[in-house]
Each structure stands twice: as structure tokens, then as C-alpha cells.
Amino acid sequence: MSGTDATPDSNTDSNGPTLDDVARVARLSRLALDDAGLAAAQADLTAILGHVATLSSLDVEGVEPMARPHDQVNRLAEDEPGPTLDRQVLLALAPEVEGDYIAVPKVLGEGGA
Amino acid sequence: MTSLAIDIDPADDLVARVATVRDGRTTATARVRAAIDRIESVNGTLNAYHETTAEDALASAANLDARLAAGEDVGPLAGAIVAVKDNICTTAGLTTCSSRILADYRSPFEATALIRLRAAGAIPLGRTNLDEFAMGSSSEHCAWGPVRNPHDPERVPGGSSGGSAAAVAADCCDAALGSDTGGSIRQPAAFCGAVGFKPTYGRISRYGLVAFGSSLDQIGPICRSVRDAAVLYEAMAGIDPHDATTSERTVESPLADGSVDPATLRIGVPREHREGGNHPGVRSALERAIDRLKDAGATIVDVELPLTDHGISTYYVIGPAEASSNLSRYDGIRYGHRAESRPGEGLEDLYARTRTEGFGAEVRRRIMLGTYVLSAGYYDAYYKRALQVRRLIKAEFDSAFESCDILLGPTTPTPAFRVGAELDPVSMYLNDVYTVNANIAGLPAISLPAGRAEDDGSSLPVGVHLQAPAFAEATLLRAAATVESLLR
Numbered sequence: 216m217s218g219t220d221a222t223p224d225s226n227t228d229s230n231g232p233t234l235d236d237v238a239r240v241a242r243l244s245r246l247a248l249d250d251a252g253l254a255a256a257q258a259d260l261t262a263i264l265g266h267v268a269t270l271s272s273l274d275v276e277g278v279e280p281m282a283r284p285h286d287q288v289n290r291l292a293e294d295e296p297g298p299t300l301d302r303q304v305l306l307a308l309a310p311e312v313e314g315d316y317i318a319v320p321k322v323l324g325e326g327g328a
Numbered sequence: 329m330t331s332l333a334i335d336i337d338p339a340d341d342l343v344a345r346v347a348t349v350r351d352g353r354t355t356a357t358a359r360v361r362a363a364i365d366r367i368e369s370v371n372g373t374l375n376a377y378h379e380t381t382a383e384d385a386l387a388s389a390a391n392l393d394a395r396l397a398a399g400e401d402v403g404p405l406a407g408a409i410v411a412v413k414d415n416i417c418t419t420a421g422l423t424t425c426s427s428r429i430l431a432d433y434r435s436p437f438e439a440t441a442l443i444r445l446r447a448a449g450a451i452p453l454g455r456t457n458l459d460e461f462a463m464g465s466s467s468e469h470c471a472w473g474p475v476r477n478p479h480d481p482e483r484v485p486g487g488s489s490g491g492s493a494a495a496v497a498a499d500c501c502d503a504a505l506g507s508d509t510g511g512s513i514r515q516p517a518a519f520c521g522a523v524g525f526k527p528t529y530g531r532i533s534r535y536g537l538v539a540f541g542s543s544l545d546q547i548g549p550i551c552r553s554v555r556d557a558a559v560l561y562e563a564m565a566g567i568d569p570h571d572a573t574t575s576e577r578t579v580e581s582p583l584a585d586g587s588v589d590p591a592t593l594r595i596g597v598p599r600e601h602r603e604g605g606n607h608p609g610v611r612s613a614l615e616r617a618i619d620r621l622k623d624a625g626a627t628i629v630d631v632e633l634p635l636t637d638h639g640i641s642t643y644y645v646i647g648p649a650e651a652s653s654n655l656s657r658y659d660g661i662r663y664g665h666r667a668e669s670r671p672g673e674g675l676e677d678l679y680a681r682t683r684t685e686g687f688g689a690e691v692r693r694r695i696m697l698g699t700y701v702l703s704a705g706y707y708d709a710y711y712k713r714a715l716q717v718r719r720l721i722k723a724e725f726d727s728a729f730e731s732c733d734i735l736l737g738p739t740t741p742t743p744a745f746r747v748g749a750e751l752d753p754v755s756m757y758l759n760d761v762y763t764v765n766a767n768i769a770g771l772p773a774i775s776l777p778a779g780r781a782e783d784d785g786s787s788l789p790v791g792v793h794l795q796a797p798a799f800a801e802a803t804l805l806r807a808a809a810t811v812e813s814l815l816r
Contacts, residue, residue: 232700244652244699245659246692247680259693259753260700266754267641267701270713273720280715281722283543283573284529284770285798290572304436310666319661322675 231261332370333478334499336521336777338812341553342408342502342560346449349396349407356389356396356407356451363409363453367500375475376485376494377411380454384420385409388451405563406449411495411504414455415462416547417536418442425538426470427460429658429665429686439536440571441505441547441564448563453501456491460688461655462512462540464488465759466745469690474747477520480786483744486516486759492550493520503551503560507537509544510643511739511763514775517550518739518791521777523812524550525557525805528798529770530575532561533568541650542573544643544767554809557774558582561801580802587809591625595807596732600636601762601793607742609781613790614738617778620814621736631728631735635721639765640757642721645701645714646768652698655691658683693753722769729797734807737762739775739791743783762793772801774808778815 232240237257241248248256302315311318348354364382371377395402412418415425417435424430442452459469467475467490475490477483478498485494489506493516496504506513508526517524526548537547549560558581565579597618606614622628660666660682667681687695701710728735740759745751766773775791782788794811796804 236700237696240696240700240703242680243703244692244695245656245676245679245683246687246696247677247684248692256693256696260697262752262754263644263693263697263757264700264710266757267644267710267714270638270641270645270717271709273635273638273713273717275713275716275720278716278719280712281719282715284722284768285575287530287573290576292569292572300436305662308434308436308663310660310664317662320669320673320675320678 231264232257331479332373332481333497333521336497336552338553338816342405342551342556343553345502346404346406346408356392357386359407359409360385360389360451360453363501367454370478370498370500373476373481374478374494374498375473376456376491376498376500377454378414378424378426378457378472378491379421381420381452385451385453388446392449392451403447403449404559405445408450408502409453410445410450411454411456411492411501412442412452413458413489413492413504413506415458415507415538416442416505417538418452418455420452421455423455423538424471425461426458426472427686427688427691428471429683431471431665433664435536437536440533440568442536444564445560450563456489456495456504458491459488460691461538461651462488462507462509463651463690463694465511465515465756467491467516468747469688471688476747477744479521479788480744482746483786483788484519484747486519486744488512489550490516493517493522493524496520496522496550496552503549503556505547506550507545507547508767509541509647510767511760513548513550514739514763514773514791514793515759518775519744519789521789522550523552523554523557523774523776524548525561525774526766526772527561527565527801528575528772529767530573531565531579531772531799531801533571533574535568535570539654541647542654543650544647546767554774554776554805554812555583558805575799577799582802582805583809585806587813588806590621590810590814593621593626593734593807593810594629594732595621595626596629596631596728596735598631598633598636598728598735598737600633601737604741604761606738607781607783609743609783610738610741610790613778613781614792617736617792617811617815621811624814629732631732633724633728633765635717635724636761636765638717639721639768640761642714642717642768643760643764644697644757645710646718648694648698649702649711650698652695652702655695658686660686718768721765725765725769725771733796733803735795737793739763739793743781743788743790766795771798772796772804774804776808776812776815
């Protein structure tokens with residue numbers, strides 16, 4: 216996940232995200248913000264990322280990233296069928312169903328994300 | 329406004345109260361009824377509970393009373409009334425996370441922690457309000473209105489487990505469950521004069537805890553005494569097949585040997601926590617605790633945690649990154665709120681309108697922040713770097729624990745602030761400056777009531793914060809019991 220955009224990975228953007236950046240992030244976040252919402256988000260993200268930018272003062276050369284505490288490893292379960300939640304109980308949670316299926320609007324004809 | 333808090337006497341704790349049920353001085357049913365009356369009298373002001381589950385609680389109480397009468401062993405928590413933060417799934421009532429997106433959500437399963445508490449005889453009485461999806465430090469960012477601090481209803485109770493802390497402080501339950509991602513158990517416990525305990529990451533199953541930051545989240549108790557924290561922890565802790573991150577390590581009985589002789593304790597006080605920009609009342613509470621420990625013969629060691637201030641920055645990359653991924657599940661398709669369909673609208677638009685309607689401002693902010701730091705072009709500069717700093721923070725703790733057994737500092741820089749103070753996001757985040765690194769490193773930590781601070785005409789509780797190495801809950805709780813008795 217690195218290096219394909221114009222912004223080099225080694226730098227934080229000291230001026231904060233542009234409105235275009237914020238619009239892109241809103242779209243990736245599946246949020247529908249109007250112009251005022253985007254401007255407010257830009258101000259918030261700029262302030263927070265400005266604070267976060269202090270991390271760039273630390274020397275992390277050669278430090279292994281730590282995604283979880285205690286460097287845990289995954290514990291795998293046996294591949295055996297076990298009890299599951301009842302289909303009708305789960306379908307009852309869905310906002311819209313058709314028979315035994317969860318109903319969604321049509322997806323064909325849309326551009327990808 | 330008048331205080332609705334009842335000063336907590338650690339001798340009148342959950343452990344003492346369940347003894348009155350066990351020896352027949354009262355019944356579980358009578359206790360549940362009394363708690364319901366208390367909630368009815370104060371909850372209109374406090375908004376601590378979103379919903380009580382009286383019917384379920386009275387049925388559990390009647391069952392317990394019958395089993396007690398028949399001479400059965402009903403468990404160590406029999407008759408204890410417990411409030412549950414509304415991001416811990418229950419089958420008694422709704423699970424809303426104080427979010428419109430889950431306003432009507434009924435979980436088809438119950439959290440492991442809650443199942444274990446029930447098995448030990450505890451009676452869940454309802455669900456408490458929180459900052460939406462546990463994102464906040466004031467319990468104001470809640471779809472059902474702000475929670476108020478029982479010590480001064482003009483003040484916040486802290487957050488995100490503010491409803492749980494307020495319920496304990498106002499004696500609307502014997503103890504409450506919270507969740508802690510950056511301080512969300514300990515900070516509200518400090519603001520409300522209660523004990524708040526976050527165990528080591530992986531000690532208590534997160535199965536049924538609605539995910540926020542999966543490498544940071546941990547369930548724990550908010551309660552009246554260290555002894556209560558220990559029994560509640562023991563009832564909930566241990567490996568769970570439903571949560572692959574639960575530790576296989578044996579759970580020790582933390583207070584089996586009682587508190588420790590203070591003269592054997594080596595207490596490290598981080599310079600950065602002692603000299604930080606703390607409120608005068610917070611500073612004097614910490615100095616008082618240090619003096620009491622010294623007088624009792626404890627060894628006080630000066631230690632340094634120079635990365636303290638970088639914890640918040642690290643957290644506000646890792647936490648939102650994990651949240652943006654975890655909260656992608658709320659799309660209006662399988663459960664939860666769905667926006668009204670519009671003719672000709674596609675799936676992507678429905679997702680976006682559903683999420684924009686369903687999430688509040690702080691949740692949207694963190695989702696966007698997380699999406700940004702994970703996106704191509706920024707991943708290395710923000711997310712990867714934060715994970716590297718995380719390792720440095722852990723190493724700094726490891727080094728501090730070479731010269732001491734326990735770290736002692738303030739839980740928060742200030743006492744509770746006013747409802748509606750409208751802190752900007754960064755100022756709000758700085759509330760967690762002393763608590764967040766325990767989540768980043770996965771360490772156990774506890775906040776204890778340590779006196780009061782005078783602030784603008786209000787007398788407010790403040791807390792001290794103890795931290796220990798990973799999986800050293802027994803060391804931590806024994807030391808905490810000692811500090812608790814010295815501060816009494």
C-alpha cells in the first residue's frame with residue numbers, strides 16, 4: 216500500500232489535506248458530506264494531523280512496526296463445524312428482506328470505488 | 329447544582345453487599361427493586377442509563393433467591409447489581425453504542441464477559457450511555473444526550489464509559505462494565521470518584537464488545553473498591569474460544585494474598601506525569617499519595633517516560649485506522665439503520681447516506697482520519713510510523729519497569745470539565761495523555777480515587793493511576809489495595 220500516489224510516503228503533508236483529499240477520503244469512507252461538511256472535516260483533519268506530525272521528529276529507523284501488544288500470534292481453531300446463529304434470527308435484523316435473502320438496491324451499472 | 333453522588337466507602341463495596349444476600353440479611357430481589365427506585369429518582373438528571381432491563385433483572389434475582397433458599401452455591405457475585413456499557417452485546421434489551429445507526433439493534437448473542445458475570449451470580453440491570461462507539465472523553469457525544477457527573481451535574485462524567493461511572497458514583501448499581509481503548513474506563517472513574525480497572529490486553533474476551541480499536545480495546549470494571557475490581561476481573565478473565573486474542577496464561581486470584589506491605593513496594597513516578605501541566609488539585613492529590621507511600625516505607629523511584637506526549641499522536645493514528653476498518657460494517661444492509669431508499673439510487677449512494685445519517689460528528693471524524701492515514705501515499709508516513717513508535721513506547725515501559733514494580737501518576741491532568749465546554753478535538757484528546765500509553769503497550773492499569781480538587785466553586789474527585797507490566801494484574805491489584813488503604 217505505498218508509493219502509488221504523487222505524495223511521497225516519506226513525508227507528512229505539513230499543510231494538511233486539500234479539499235480534494237478530504238473529498239476523496241469521504242468517498243472512501245462512504246460518507247456523503249456537503250461542501251460545509253467537507254470544509255469542517257478539512258479543518259479538523261488539518262488540526263489533528265498537525266498534532267500527529269510531531270511523530271516525525273522521532274527516529275524510527277530500523278524499528279519493527281508493532282500492530283498488536285505482546286506480539287501475539289494468531290491462534291487457529293480446528294476446521295470443524297460448530298453451532299451458528301439461526302438464519303431467521305439474522306434475517307430479522309436486516310432492514311429489508313425478500314424471502315430468505317437480504318434485499319439491496321441494484322449494483323450493476325455503477326462505477327467502482 | 330446539588331451533588332447526586334454518594335461518597336463511596338470502600339468498606340461498603342460489592343463484596344460486602346453480596347455477603348448480605350448470601351447470609352440472608354436481604355434478598356437479590358429486594359436489592360434490584362431498591363436499585364430501580366434509585367435509578368428512577370436520579371436518572372432524569374444524570375442520563376447514566378439508556379435503558380433498564382428490570383424484567384430480566386427481577387427474573388434473575390427471583391431465580392437466585394430461590395436457589396439460595398434451596399442451599400445451592402450461587403456464585404461469588406450472587407445478588408450483585410451490574411450496569412453494562414451499551415457497547416457490550418446483551419440479549420436483554422438493545423445494544424446501541426449510543427449511536428443512531430444501531431438505535432433499534434437487538435444482538436442475537438451476548439458478550440462472553442457478560443455471560444461469565446451472570447454465571448458468577450451478577451445481575452445486569454441495564455445499559456449505560458457512552459460517547460458514540462466509545463469515541464470520546466466526556467460522554468457528551470451520545471445520540472441520547474449528554475451524561476452528567478453525579479458530583480456536579482454541570483460537569484461531564486468523563487468518557488467514553490461515562491454512563492457506567494456515573495451509575496456507580498450515584499449508587500445506581502454495585503459496579504459497572506466499561507471498555508477502555510485509550511482511557512475510557514479510567515478517566516471517567518477518576519472524574520466520578522470510582523475505581524476503574526483496565527486489565528492487560530487479551531485478559532478479558534472482547535467477544536461481544538462492539539469493536540472500535542481491536543488492538544487497543546479491553547473490557548473492565550468500574551467499581552467501589554480494589555477488592556471489587558479483583559473479584560469482577562477474576563469472574564470475567566481467561567481464554568475464550570470466541571476471541572483468538574485472549575491470552576492462554578493462567579489467571580491468578582489477584583488478592584488471594586491481600587494487599588502488600590508498602591515497605592516491599594518499589595513505586596516509579598514518571599517525571600513527565602508529575603511535572604506535566606496538571607491542575608493544582610491533581611498535583612496535590614498525587615503528592616499526597618506519594619507522601620503516604622513514603623511514610624509507609626515504600627521506595628519511590630524517579631523514572632522517565634519521555635514518549636508520554638507522543639502517545640496521543642500515536643493513538644490518534646492507530647485508533648482511527650482500526651475504527652475506520654471496524655466501522656465499515658455499518659452499511660445499512662444486514663442490520664442497523666438504513667436510509668430511506670430513493671428511486672434509481674445505487675448501492676454506493678445508499679451506503680453513504682445511511683452512514684452519514686447514522687454516525688455522529690466525532691465518529692465520522694475518526695473514520696475519515698483513519699481512512700486518510702491508511703490511504704495510499706500516507707500509510708508509511710502515518711500508520712507505519714505510529715506502529716514503530718508503538719514499539720518504542722513499549723520499550724520505554726520495559727525499561728522503566730527494570731527499576732520499579734508499579735508506576736504511579738495522575739489519571740488525568742484536570743478534574744471534570746463543564747458540559748458544553750466544547751473543547752476542540754485535539755484538546756479533548758489530551759484528556760487521555762496519561763492513560764493512552766497503557767493501551768498502546770497493552771498494559772494493565774487502574775485509577776483509584778485520591779481526594780478532591782476545588783475547581784471554579786466545585787469540589788470534584790481526582791484519581792491516581794497505577795500501571796504494571798503486562799499480565800501482572802496480581803502485582804497491580806495488590807499494590808492498588810495498599811494505596812487505597814493508605815489514602816483512606
